[in-house]
Amino acid sequence: MTLHLITLDAYHLASGHVHRWRLCTTPGYQSRPDDDPASLPWLPIVARPPDIAVSITRTGATIGPTRLSVGGMTLANTRNGPGEGPGGRDWPVYDVTAGAWTTVALPARPSNVFLTDYALAGWPIIEHVVAPGAALTSAGLVFRGVMEMPRAVQRHLVEVSVRSPEAPYGEPAQVDAYTDADGETLAGKTRERTYGTCVVPPTYLGVIDGLHTYSVNGGQPIQAADIFWSRGVRYTPVPWTTTPTIGQYRVDLTTGRIQVGGGQVESPAVHVEGDATGGYVSTLGAVARRLVEQSGVALSAAIDTAAAAALDTATPRTVGLHLPAGSSLTVAAALDSLMGSIARGGWLVGEDGRLWVGRLPSSGDPAATYRQGVNAAGLTPRASAADVPAKRVTLRWGAVPVPADVATAATEADALLFASAWRAVDLTNDTVAAAYPGGRTVEMDTVLQDGLSAAQEAALVLADLSVSRPVYDLPVTDTAPGIGRAAIVHVVDDIAGFETGADVLVIGRETNRRAGRATLVVRGI
Amino acid sequence: MSAWQALLSDTNLFPAATLSSPTAWSALAPLSLCQTLPLSARAATLALGTAEAPVIIEGVWSDRQFVAYAGLFQLNLRQSAGVRLELFGDAAMTETLFDTRDGAGADRAVFPPLLDPATIRFGASHQFRGDLPAEDFALYPTHVHVVVPLVRARAFRWSLWGEADQADGSAAGHVEIGHGWIGDSLQFARSTGSADTYDPRGVIVEMAGGGAIVEPEAGGRALSIVRDVLERPLRDAVTDMARRVGQHRPVAYLPTSGADPAEDLRWGGLYQRRGTQSNTWSYPTIAQSTIAFEEIVT
Structure with a gap:
């Protein structure tokens, strides 16, 4: 038997603190005295653990957008009389903001707190599996995601939609916008950004200080704007202290502004070494990291910087990404175009909750071995390109x-x-x-x-x-704890190529409603 | 009359009592956890009790209450651990009405020895104590049941000491209590056709290559108690109970009212009623009835 432990962070509306709730499936779980937290009872109200499907890319394709999926978790919410259940009593909850334990008075319908007292949407949820009575340290991570709004689907059931952990990356990549002060053609448009090095069409800001002025990085510093073209003809750079005349341009590196002499430029194009906020970067891993940091969707601590650095060390690739003014490209789409530029490139939020960018592994130690008829129901091929x-x-x-x-x-x-x-x-x-x-x-x-x-x-x-890599579904009988996307597993099956066992790459996983019904989506390594 | 009287207690006075304890309890699993369900949320001490300094739980009501049964559910104590229940007629706990110690002052164990030599093989883990083999005892949730000759008590005191287990059978350094029960009870014999059922549950997946794999789940016990001859007082009591507990409130059940500890271990526990209460009349003054129960595992 497997118990599903749910750890969710929720924003307590009254206090403004983040509370960490620990819930579980029946028959319930309580940690041991030597665990941390010690002797904590998990609230056994999870009627159905999260039903989720995540995959690293469009199933079957090596290159493609990361798929964001929605599943759901159902919480029991029956009315308890005094003493008949958790409802109506104080329950221990960890206050993350204060760094201390606190108690929350549960209403007679215990899950009502999530409907009335807390904001769940956008907060993380983590699922572990553990054997009944086993030590908390033996629990295996199954899934990490973010929640959406809870709904009382029935009076006694609350459903919480759960999305993949990449869901926060659906925010726009450009956070700043032009204001009315920038003129009515720009007002309300997002500010353009240029990461890495590339040739970009600059944004026309209008006449400033008597000169036609262009911007390439939304007012943020850049490293260089070393070539300026008009219809393919180069302008001559002059220092910022000099007023440019016809055929000349000057660059303010601290704001990424370019001013040209003479009339308005036809078909301008600039070769830019882009965003230099905190240092200029132009290699793929560093640019991906800069994009995420600048868009504010993840803190620096939530980025696997080692993976990004390793990618750049192994294969330094000079890249450039320009997000034009007024674009509403999401961070996810921008990461897709960055990581879709290299062979086996991918990005995901890993088991540790950090953003991982890099190439999908082509070799490595398998995280688990699945044998048909022993701990897996066997590989089922999926039709795929x-x-x-x-x-x-x-x-x-x-x-x-x-x-x-x-x-x-x-x-x-x-x-x-x-x-x-x-x-x-x-x-x-x-x-x-x-x-x-x-x-x-x-x-x-x-x-x-x-x-x-x-x-x-x-x-x-x-x-x-150029190698055929069929995609398979692999239903496994354990819940595949600790095996996330981009993991490698070893499969023995009597399908061609697997008779003596072969390593496969996990590109997705689906957890069905009942315990022990996880399906890994795998493809040839 | 049958030798075995089953016991049902449908009103728990334990949550209504004001509890106090000189024992140190875990900050995240305080004593009050055992006053409410779920069973899986257990009050936990920081240390084991000893015979000299046992884990003590004292409870006082605002007035005197009928007590005919008391139980502690989902303990982690081993079967040889000691347990004592005292009932008092006054809040100061001086007027003793009942004590689990026998006439010679000897305390009882969590699981009272059966001492049936015919069931004990030489070298078995229970050879000297005459209780159940440790491995059989571990199959069942550990509950302590005390059947009390009816008294009107004002206060009670539980004392627990001895060794305890982790869920995996290794020694634990603390005592856990899932739920407490104390209250009046209904005792009656079960008629022919009564059934005790254990459903191991689990998800069975047929494998392509033949055979099946089974994902085990928490099994559950179920009871069906038949009364062929239901006379007026018991009939009314059973009907009242159906009204009182519905299908969602817990009842405590013992198949033998403590007469056979092994039987009480195997089938005793916390249950919920299932189905309707119907009296089928077989004679103008006698009805026939079946009551169904399902175990509470959470």
Whole structure:
């Protein structure tokens, strides 16, 4: 038998403190005296543990947006007479804000507190499984997510919707907006941001101090704006102390503002080394981290900085991401485009609650072994696009804003640069093309900014996708505690390729309503 | 009349008592936890009791109450641990009405020895004490039941001492009490056709390669008590009980009223009523009735 332990943080509306509630399924759980917390009874009101489905990418694809799913947890809420249940008595709750234990007087219907006294939406919920009476340290983490608004679906049942832990990343990536003071064409629009290095269309701010003024980073500092084009023709940079004349521009690095001499510029484009808040970064892992920090969806402590740094150390990739003014791109979508630029790239909120960015592992020690008929019901193949190997990869990189027409005065190199929006690397695996006439052709639009990185990534993507990696459902009989997305498990089954066992990559997991009905979504490593 | 009288207690006066204890209790599991359900929320002490300094729970009511049964549910004490219940006629606890000590002053154990040599194999874990084998005792939730000759008490005192177990059978350094019960009771014999049922529950998953895997769950006991000849006083008492407890309030049940501790261990405990109360008349003054119960596991 498995007990599900639910730990949820909730905002106590009356006191403004965050309270940590501990709930469990029946028949109930109480920690041991040598556990921390000692001898704490878990409130046994979970009628149905969270019913969830999360996956790292669109199931089956190597590259694709991280899927955000919604499930639900049901809490019992029957009316207790005195002494007949937890309702009506004081219950110990940990006050996270104060760092001390406190008691909350439960109403006769105990779950009513979550409807009336607390705000749950957006707060974290963690599910563990534990054997009855076992030490708390033996509990295995099953799931981490965030809650939505609770609803009293019936008078005696409260349902709390639970979303995947990536749900907070659905917030807009640009937090600041232009105000009325910036003129009516900009008022209310989000401020543009530029992370890493790229060629961007600057935002026109109007005439300031008698000069046409452009902005590339929403008023935040940048590292450099080393080339300014108009219809492909370069302007000459002058120091900020000099007033530019026709054909000249000057840059204020502390605000990311560019002022040009002469009239308003046709089809402006700027090569920017972007956001320098706290130091300039241009490599993929660091840019992803900067984007998340600047958008305010996660504190620095909630980012796995080691993983981001490891990615940049192993394969430094210069990237640039420009979020134009007025865009309402979410952090999740921005991370998708960043991490979707490299082979096996992905992002997720890990078992420890921290944002992980990097490449999905292709080898490693399996976290568990599942054998068909022993502790798993066997692999069930899922139809997916990944079944067919890719014969060709077209990877596009180095996007520029294309002007309506390139001026004849532009240099040959600049004219070539602005002739098309993208540069491209096109690779074909002849072996796969010969074997699979119907092989896939994969097209990727990336944020990569140099040709060498693009060529290397294109080769990695082709190598990754030119192998058939079927996706399977793996229903397991334990609840797969501690096995999250991007984990590796070993599977022995009498399906081709698994007779003697093979490692697979967990790309998703689904927990059904009843105990012990977890399904891992796995694919070839 | 049957040799075994079943016991039902439907009104618990334990939550209504004002409890006090000289024992130190865990900050997060105070003594008051055992005054309410859920069973899984247990009051926990910080240390074990000894015969000289036992874990003591004292309770006082505002006036005298009928007491015919007292119990402590979901303890973690071993069967050899000592337990004593004293009932007093006054709030100062000087006028003793009842004491679990026998005439010679000997205390009883959590599980009173059966001393049936025919059931004891040489070398078994219960060879010398004559109670149940430790491994059999661990199969059941540990409850202490005390059946009291009816008294009107004003106060009670529980004393507990001896060894205790963790859930995994290792030695524990503390005492846990899930729920306390004290109150009046109804005692009657069960008729032919009464049934004790244990449902292990669990989820059975048929495997593709044959066979099945089973996800175990908390099993539960159920009772069906048949009374073929239900005479007026008992009939009214059973009907009153149905009104009083509904399907959601707990009742305490003992199959043998303490006469056979092993039987009481296997089937005694906290139950909830299930189904309707119906009296089927077999004679103008005698009715027939079946009452169903399901164990409270939480």
